[in-house]
Amino acid sequence: MSLQFVSSLSAVPRETGGEFGGALLGEPANGAVPAWPAQRIFAPMLGSTTPFLYETWLTTLPVQAGRDEEIDWRRTDGVLYGVLEMDESDFLGAPDCSPLQAASAEAYRRIFRLLDAQGIPHLWRVWNYLADINLETGGLERYRQFNIGRQDAFLGSHRGATGNVPAACAIGLAGGSLNIAFMAGITPAVPVENPRQVSAYNYPTDYGPRSPTFSRAALVYPAEQEILFISGTASIVGHQTVHPGDVVGQCRESMANIAAVVDAANRRCRSPVFSLHALCYRVYVRHAGDFHKVRDTLQSLVGEAEVVYVQADICRHDLLLEIEAFASHALES
Numbered sequence: 164m165s166l167q168f169v170s171s172l173s174a175v176p177r178e179t180g181g182e183f184g185g186a187l188l189g190e191p192a193n194g195a196v197p198a199w200p201a202q203r204i205f206a207p208m209l210g211s212t213t214p215f216l217y218e219t220w221l222t223t224l225p226v227q228a229g230r231d232e233e234i235d236w237r238r239t240d241g242v243l244y245g246v247l248e249m250d251e252s253d254f255l256g257a258p259d260c261s262p263l264q265a266a267s268a269e270a271y272r273r274i275f276r277l278l279d280a281q282g283i284p285h286l287w288r289v290w291n292y293l294a295d296i297n298l299e300t301g302g303l304e305r306y307r308q309f310n311i312g313r314q315d316a317f318l319g320s321h322r323g324a325t326g327n328v329p330a331a332c333a334i335g336l337a338g339g340s341l342n343i344a345f346m347a348g349i350t351p352a353v354p355v356e357n358p359r360q361v362s363a364y365n366y367p368t369d370y371g372p373r374s375p376t377f378s379r380a381a382l383v384y385p386a387e388q389e390i391l392f393i394s395g396t397a398s399i400v401g402h403q404t405v406h407p408g409d410v411v412g413q414c415r416e417s418m419a420n421i422a423a424v425v426d427a428a429n430r431r432c433r434s435p436v437f438s439l440h441a442l443c444y445r446v447y448v449r450h451a452g453d454f455h456k457v458r459d460t461l462q463s464l465v466g467e468a469e470v471v472y473v474q475a476d477i478c479r480h481d482l483l484l485e486i487e488a489f490a491s492h493a494l495e496s
């Protein structure tokens with residue numbers, strides 16, 4: 164059975180039909196901007212033979228396109244993909260909060276308004292990128308400012324901020340706007356947590372005044388298909404960073420976390436079980452010089468699985484890498 168949604172990697176933008184949305188990864192140079200909604204992730208690729216990589220979601224279903232709430236989107240009957248960039252300087256006058264917090268809250272409010280207007284209410288997966296993620300301004304780290312704005316928007320839009328929340332990543336880039344892409348559906352996601360980790364939405368206030376709003380993974384259901392989205396996963400056990408300063412140890416611990424999340428997802432999934440060797444991975448490495456160690460460690464754990472490596476910052480200063488993944492299976496109709 165052919166899948167209705169598949170992801171494809173290419174060195175040039177695909178425009179052969181069926182493009183739904185995706186990402187452009189690479190240095191902020193001359194990468195062609197595709198016609199479809201593309202999240203521009205300006206982060207150096209590591210170990211890549213091309214300076215850019217286009218990750219494109221393709222669909223066999225009819226697609227509608229639009230731009231509302233300053234969000235570029237495409238949708239089928241049941242699934243919507245959107246991208247928005249927010250300029251923090253538009254929020255300099257926000258009362259009692261940082262421009263980033265205000266921009267983050269506004270970004271999520273726009274996403275929720277679009278999803279309500281389109282009748283596709285369930286946020287499945289969100290990709291968040293922001294500049295200087297570990298920088299402290301006004302006494303609070305920027306990632307923590309982002310978390311306040313994001314949680315405010317979930318609560319203000321009458322969506323809970325615990326339990327039924329999307330899979331996500333939140334990654335630091337060298338510059339650029341607050342940049343958010345998302346996939347949403349007409350059916351709810353099945354959230355999956357990790358028994359080795361405190362749920363991020365229950366983190367204690369040591370990690371910021373408001374907890375991050377994401378689940379460790381989500382099982383989602385386009386028609387006749389099951390996709391497992393595994394959120395950004397790091398070397399955290401309970402709620403604490405483990406193996407500070409040890410990138411190989413962090414890589415192994417992150418994969419132990421992903422293995423635990425895959426086990427938890429496999430207890431709920433409707434298709435044949437997911438396997439670590441058959442996931443597609445994206446790895447964010449804080450220090451480019453750690454790339455070879457990370458690649459060798461990961462290869463020993465997942466073999467020939469497809470892995471894309473980029474240099475980027477992680478949301479805690481003591482984390483040296485973060486790994487996200489997904490896989491897609493056909494369902495028996």
Ligand code: 3EB
Nearest residue numbers: 331332333375377394395397
């Ligand atoms: C962690 O487990 C690592 O704020 O959306 C991973 C995935 C992390 C998503 C987010 C943060 C986020 O807390 C950081």
